[in-house]
Amino acid sequence: MNALHSLATLVKPVENNPVLNISIFLAFVAITLVIVIRSGRNNKSAADYYTGGRSFTGPQNGFAIAGDYLSAASFLGIVGAIAISGYDGFMYSIGFLVAWLVALLLVAELMRNTGKFTMADVLSFRLKQGPVRVAAATTTLAVCFFYLLAQMAGAGGLVSLLLGINDKLGQSIVVTVVGALMIVYVLVGGMKGTTWVQIVKAFLLILGALAMSIWVLALNGFNLSALLDSAVAVSTSVPADAILAPGLKYGSNPLDFISLALALVLGTAGLPHVLMRFYTVPTAKEARRSVVWAIWLIGAFYIFTLVLGFGAASLVGADTVLAAPGGVNSAAPLLALALGGPLLLGFISAIAFATILAVVAGITITAATSFAHDIYGSVIKKGKGNPDDEVKVARRTVIVIGVLAIAGGIGVQGQNIAFLVALAFAVAASANLPTILYSLFWRGFTTRGAVWSMYGGLASAILLIVFSPVFSGTETSMFGADVNFAFFPLSNPGIISIPLGFLLGWLGSVTSTVKESPKLAAEMSVRSLTGHGAEKAVEH
Template sequence: MNRAVMFAAEASAAQNPVLNIAIFLAFVAVTMVIVIRASRSNNSAADFYAGGRSFTGRQNGVAIAGDYLSAASFLGICGAIAIYGYDGFLYSIGFLVAWLVALLLVAELMRNTAKFTMADVLSFRLRQRPVRMAAALTTLAVSFFYLLAQMAGAGGLVSLLLGVEDKLGQSLVVAVVGVVMILYVLIGGMKGTTWVQIIKAVLLIAGAGAMSIWVLALKGFNFAAVLDAAVNNPENVNGDAILSPGLQYGANPLDFVSLALALVLGTAGLPHVLMRFYTVPTAKEARRSVVWAIWLIGIFYLFTLVLGYGAAAVVGPETIANAPGGQNSAAPLLAAELGGPLLLGFISAVAFATILAVVAGLTITASASFAHDIYNSVIKKGKATAKQEVRVAKITTIVIGAAAILGGIGVQGQNVAFLVALAFAVAASANLPTILYSLFWSKFTTRGAVWSMVGGLLAAVLLITFSPVVSGNETAMLGAGVDFAIFPLKNPGIVSIPLGFFLGWIGSVTDPKRESKKLAAEMEVRALTGYGAEPPVNH
């Protein structure tokens, strides 16, 4: 413990807050210029929501990687591997395998069927008002959970960088991140946000790659030597158990199964990932963009394996756990040990860029869902002008940003990979069953869609609320002093995901109203062939 405190103090002394802030401000300034330039061509709702469908498959693939590789991927997974070893790497495996579900079942079909949001697909052959309301509700819920994770990452990162350990300082940082995120979306829309994500993806993968090569170079490019150093680090009280399954989930294997289900099935239901498929002109480009994303994301997750065990070897699990920011500080502490203040400043700026890009993508998705699905389609019954719709989207952006700031202040100290896993569980429970039923089951009905979305969402949120995540232990959001945890698992996926599928099925088979067979057939043709899908918009 003493060594951990001494190391944290030394790292803090070696840091240069002015340098760190300067690198971060330089990134914000450069990307803001790009966002402003991109905003000049925002002339319609298609421009604001989908970037005018003007991005190539390769550009969109890089942007998807930028959107998907969040603070959880960089800060949370590295920390989880450094402390729990093999069990921490399961996050990387789950996040990557999930893309196969998105590629094979969702990407091309969604692109062929929809305009801007997930609800466009779900309401294509069902009744508009109830389905759009339910879809908008689940989109906002998933986006909010995901935003919490990014805000937790922002607070933890700055705690480490500037030595800010008091609650007020962390809250101020979360507020600054939220304000910059709001500006990105308000000014640039999807075009600006996409370019921020592309830049951030390149920086993040390059930075993680450089650090991985550095760690391997220290051990003669022998990964076995890195593992050996991690096992033999004096702070590693678990010995070679960090190389085997069970260190984190051995006591409760059901928790692992639940987490795995959420990770693998969640991606195909994430609204901000699905919305990226609408920014390309054709279904072929949508498919191509997913292939690019899988390669980039896969390479990055291999880097997390090196960085996580490298942090365990070079920094030590106890030091990481006791540093400001906790588990989320593993990658920055490793950067400080390898390259001093300059590398720490760069890696921290990249982590900030990661957070900003992801929260911007989440925010535009949530605001588009409210403006397009609730305001235009439900309140205005489809008669709102594009200008009115975009204005409502911008107002919604400010509201969501404020909510994310307040929520982010409440989850400081939680592992961001774990918080994202909760968002994945909500997405897999509330969105994925309805998406798959809509695309592949002709007898699916409006009642089934609403029951599946609302029931899956409520089940996931209620189980999280009454789980050890929120109360009953020292690492819970409300601490050990409050205890109303009655659900034993930390992730609700094993219960809420099957329940979402069951509610969709039972709601449909008991629904006396049958949906239009003609629309179901038209949707199937459009999803599979792209015939009748909206033509690309060129500027």
């Protein structure tokens, strides 16, 4: 144990084998590219490109959802957060998992039955098409952008650790390469190719995390208490066992903790790239099955993060993690190095890279679909455009988003990934979830309510982030400690912006003078519950 610990501190991360790391990564890229090219051949219609022809089964889609969801934030971010802050980091795992119940019980099947390609399909079903679609596409793009930034920050951090590239230019080049690869995946493979990449990656990631967890537990005699004990033994926090209880990170600001918890649990069901996954299956029953598979896979993975986080704390040590290039986010790769040497590090890092690549591809196709289908197809062309043109627009949008992601990714190097993703969750929970729930469950919801809720939720979430310690006032802020315009004390805006989103949706609806069509409301209600019109005719 102690020998392992000193080994990890002796072997400097930069001394690992970059050639090995790159070859493992290239092997993954080669395999997935073949998959993408093969599955991209059958992309003919818009439905093929956006939803993979709705041909995936529940278990396949469940793996793909897990692949989409278990991003670099989950793997690198949470393991790092637990290694550094102990119990408070575990909070992310719990919130990220429990959130799936909102999706399972309230959203997945009804969305599948009512919509076709995007979140806006459902939201605009019985409301005024133009304003609602534009608002929904705007919030979709905003959430996707935040999420992309987080993944790109992860890519840069990982690279600096793996390849020993510490200078800004080197990291920027790698971020560019990741972005370019992602563009190729999405352009060639469409939704079907992207989904297969997710499935392969989810499988590898969960398997890798399982293997490392078993290894860590084996070193501690398969005794969780012993593992915690060894983490406490090398802990530098005061008192040492503070890492086992809540409060190490958020103790001074419990409201911030609650705000984060709120955003985590309500964000998932508003994430556009998760919602879009409900359309890649043929029926509501398959949508349900896929969510169930996803919950089991994601839940298992988050239990592993607990073992891996405390494993990294005991075998690598919080100080070593913080001092490594890549900082907090390097806990998982450093744990791999401590356990299995450069080979395991290479393998785990390739998985982490693949994770970033796959998630970025999934978000990009969601954003591009939303722009092409909601803004170009439904608003600019008023639904009369050619679906082939729509796909063309989607492909061009992919390139634009890819370039934006690369530029943004270069800008956010060094930020904490799990934390950046939590901001995306806050925006999703404030801007998307209120409108989704209202339009599914509240007959009195109106166009004005939807527009107020989406823009109000989005604007308040973003403004609060800008005026929070994330942007200015502390050492870890984007602008550093010297600039200070942080008058909002919490680093997550959820506790204000989510209730505000709900409130505005209600207020806009009750003050609305325009009556929404009761006919469409009845149709939506019947369709959402029975699946009529969304599923292929029952064979007689």
